[in-house]
Amino acid sequence: xxxxxxxxxxxxxxxxxxxxxxxxxxxxxxxxxxxxxxxxxxxxxxxxxxxxxxxxxxxxxxxxxxxxxxxxxxxxxxxxxxxxxxxxxxxxxxxxxxxxxxxxxxxxxxxxxxxxxxxxxxxxxxxxxxxxxxxxxxxxxxxxxxx
Numbered sequence: 118x119x120x121x122x123x124x125x126x127x128x129x130x131x132x133x134x135x136x137x138x139x140x141x142x143x144x145x146x147x148x149x150x151x152x153x154x155x156x157x158x159x160x161x162x163x164x165x166x167x168x169x170x171x172x173x174x175x176x177x178x179x180x181x182x183x184x185x186x187x188x189x190x191x192x193x194x195x196x197x198x199x200x201x202x203x204x205x206x207x208x209x210x211x212x213x214x215x216x217x218x219x220x221x222x223x224x225x226x227x228x229x230x231x232x233x234x235x236x237x238x239x240x241x242x243x244x245x246x247x248x249x250x251x252x253x254x255x256x257x258x259x260x261x262x263x264x
Contacts, residue, residue, distance in 0.1 A: 120201075122165055122258045124190075124240075126157040126247035135196070135255070144197045144204060148260050157252070159243040160263060164232045165190060168240065171229060175222075185215045189240065190256050201259035209253050216241075216248035 127135060131151060138147040169190050176183030188207050197204040207215065219241040227234050247254050 119263050120259050121261060121263045122161040122190075122256070123261045124159040124161065124243060125151070125153060125255050125257065126243070126250065126252040127151070127153075127255055128250065128252050132253050141197055141199050141202075145202065145260055148204070148257060156246055159239060161190075162232060162236045162239075164230070164236055167229065167233050168236045171227070171233060171237070182218055185211055185218055189215060189219075189244075191258070193254075193256065196255070197260075203256075203258045204260065205256045207254040207256075209248075209251050212244060212252065212254050213248040216244040219244050 125148075135144075135147050135151075138144045172186040172189055173183075176186040188205075188211055191203065191205045193205040193207040193211070195203070196206050219237070222237070222241070224234060224237060224241075227237065244254065
């Protein structure tokens with residue numbers, strides 16, 4: 118099984134357990150044993166870096182959006198940094214703000230491939246659902262395997 122880049126929505130109770138996992142092995146163990154529903158996991162397509170660059174471009178054009186858009190993937194608070202294994206956290210309040218920003222994007226104006234557009238739609242829907250559930254979002258790389 119291949120390791121994948123994954124966004125996970127984590128509820129308040131599980132976030133407490135995640136934060137108590139301060140050592141790298143404990144953090145890896147948390148994610149390998151975390152029980153989540155299908156809508157709480159988003160396996161990212163190979164074009165996620167292109168999507169990230171697109172969001173950064175929007176942030177460069179609109180300074181007010183730069184910081185929240187930079188957090189969509191690996192710009193949040195770093196919880197684990199042992200490349201290739203990394204974990205970044207986006208707080209629930211930022212998840213809500215980011216969900217609103219992504220929902221307001223005019224996807225018809227996007228100058229990118231169908232893959233990028235599709236990934237933006239998936240990202241928008243994922244953040245909107247996490248915001249509705251008051252969850253934090255973590256970006257993991259090199260930890261979880263594909264389903």
